Amino acid sequence: MGKVTGFMEYKRQSQHTRDPGERIKDWDDYTIPLTEEEVQEQGARCMDCGVPTCHTGMEIENGTSGCPVYHLIPEWNDLVYRGQWREALKKEHEMNNFPEFTGYTCPAPCEGACVLGINEPPVAIRTVERSIIDKGFAEGWVQPKPPKQRTGKxxxxxxxxxxxxxxxxxxxxxxxxxxxxxxxxxxxxxxxxxxxxxxxxxxxxxxxxxxxxxxxxxxxxxxxxxxxxxxxxxxxxxxxxxxxxxxxQHRDIPAEGSHLNGVHYAMDFLHSNTKSLLDSDYEDGEYISAEGKNVVVIGGGDTGTDCIATSMRHGCKNLTQFDIYRKRGDERDVEANPWPQWPIVHRDEYGHKEAAAVFGKDPRAYGVMTTRFVGDDDGNLKEVHTVEVESKKEKDGRRIRKEIPGTEQVWPAELVFLAIGFSxxxxxxxxxxxxxxxxxxxxxxxxxxxxxxxxxxxxxxxxxxxxxxxxxxxxxxxxxxxxxxxxxxxxxxxx
Incomplete structure (x- = not known):
């Protein structure tokens, strides 16, 4: 699939991005599409794999490997390389009703299972996927197709x-x-x-x-x-x-003071922000504003990153994200985390880059557990207390977190967003x-x-x-x- 020698000739190139320090001034898409020629080169990197694993979704060690909708990835990569965009769009829609949703938001477990990714940067599958559907809408190829007859059900x-x-x-x-x-x-x-x-x-x-x-x-x-x-x-x-x-159903944090004014669930923050933005461009004031405040985001996943990006656009005074895990390496541990598992490595996501551009450093604090929230006399949050933790494996195989004495710390905060998932x-x-x-x-x-x-x-x-x-x-x-x-x-x- 693709150009036979494409994976040797072309380097991986995903979506370009706007300058992190500039894009926080608006709510426009932070990415910049590749040119058609660039996308075709990415399609050309797809190898003629004997047994492609990118398109077969499965769960390995509680993580997703490959594409759960069984996207016909090698086929539409080849079609894009050959300039047959409309045929690529048809192939995309065969297995995925909404390639734009995955193209914009999916962490791309397909790329983690790419055969080329064993020893080279994987094919930029998500970039090609998004480029196909964006072109499809731009060219007017995506049109309503009502059913010809109804069942009465x-x-x-x-x-x-x-x-x-x-x-x-x-x-x-x-x-x-x-x-x-x-x-x-x-x-x-x-x-x-x-x-x-x-x-x-x-x-x-x-x-x-x-x-x-x-x-x-x-x-x-x-x-x-x-x-x-x-x-x-x-x-x-x-x-x-x-x-x-x-x-x-929000997952609560077992820490004293979580009832204080200023402690919010991440989704309440994100929901109110988008609704107010779409309804009135913030004129109604019906949102949680991070402007001028010290913000702490608890949770290291995608939702936490979205809270960072939103807070940066509000103009927060300072921002820290607590990650319960220690900082990961830049390369996967091939023994504990072998291909085709999703690579567990350090990643700088869009929100992290934006915070770093403004505050000069990675906003994350690693291996940190919140112990309590402290407020003022009026019940408003003023600081967060933490301790560093390390993961220990018990004899029965269970992993537990143990506090590290002497690592206690106090963080000033008027806003905390709990991004620790749902129960x-x-x-x-x-x-x-x-x-x-x-x-x-x-x-x-x-x-x-x-x-x-x-x-x-x-x-x-x-x-x-x-x-x-x-x-x-x-x-x-x-x-x-x-x-x-x-x-x-x-x-x-x-x-």
Whole structure:
């Protein structure tokens, strides 16, 4: 695939980026697209692998390896190299309903499983993927394709994140009448309100939503199933119901003072920021502002990075991110973390680079655990107390963290954002539908089957599997649509 000697002739090149110190002055996309010629060179780096592993998603050691939607990566890399962009777009859409969502947000486990990546920088797969879909929309190749006939069956999809959208799209293609319910005022779930504009501009989500509407899908926003419409009513009005509300139950931090004013969940910060930005360009003041404040972000993942980027655009006074893990090396540990596992290495993400550009250093403090929050007499946060920790392996194989005496530290802070993940889905809707749950509070339904214990009720995405990647949500949305179609029709043509 690609040019036979391309991997030897061309160096890896991912998306260009705008200057970190300049881009924090606005909410525009922080990346700059490659030229067509540059993208074609990246496609040319794809090798004619005997057994390509980039496109086969699997979980190894609790991490994702390869692409969970089984993207036809070698095929569209080759087509791009040959300048056959429209054919590449068709191949992209065969396995992924929303390549723009993954192209903008996915950490690209496909690249971690790239054969070239064993001893060279891997193919810039995500860059090629995004370039294909961006060109497809720019050229007007992505057009509504409503089904030619309807089955007369009605399906309700609860939740409009990537799993719900993928399920709705597939079921609509099969000819069913699909209504998507969303409790927020805009569809998209965390794609809309959980990822900053600079990383995933809302118009990218909005144009796909409009396409789905033009194809016949109905969206009902500002509606809480279980409150505005009961579970019984929804089941009565539909032939099947799919629950895809995500895993949005915040994980708390076991530290004294977490109730203080100024301690917020990361998603509350990101949600209010984007809503106020889209609604009024901040004129309504309905958001948590980091302007002029000392900010601490607790949690080292993507959500924490998004909190950094947002705080930098607000104009925070100072910023520190606490990472419970020690700083990783620049190269993978080939014994503990071999290919094709996702490489566990040190990464400087877009928010880190922005903070470093302003404050002159990496904003992260590694191996740090929060012990308590301290406030003033009015209950407002003023400082965070921490201690350094190290991970120790017990005789039974368990790993525990032990505090290192003498490493206690006090950090001034008026704002803290808790970006330590989610504990599972919210339970009120689950209880009203009467579906069984697992020991981890997720909906009990097998992967590739998706049926709950309640007849005609299915579940997929983070609500079923727990907090995960956008690409896994699309995988599950496609899968639950297939099984729902089989339930409705007795057989299915959906993949």
């Amino acid at each position: 009605h399906v309700a999809v609860v939740g409009s994140g990537p799993a719900g959208l993928a399920a709705a799209d597939q079921l609509n293609k099969a000819g069913h009448n699909v209504t998507v319910y969303e409790r927020d005022d805009r569809p998209g779930g965390l794609l809309t309100y959980g990822i900053p504009e600079a990383k995933l501009p809302y118009h990218i989500v909005e144009r796909r939503i409009q396409l789905l509407k033009d194809e016949g899908i109905t969206f009902v926003t500002n509606t809480k199933i279980g409150e505005d419409i009961t579970a019984d009513k929804l089941r009565e009005d539909n032939d099947a119901v799919i629950l895809c509300t995500g895993a949005t 599972g889905p919210e339970q009120s809707l689950i209880e009203q539908f009467g579906v069984e749950t697992t020991d981890w509070s997720t909906v009990k339904a097998e992967h590739e089957d998706y049926r709950t214990n309640v007849d005609g009720v299915f579940s997929a995405g983070d609500m079923r599997r727990g907090q995960s990647l956008v690409v896994w949500a699309i995988n599950e949305g496609r899968g639950v649509a297939r099984e729902c179609d089989r339930y409705l029709m007795g057989s299915t043509v959906l993949p």
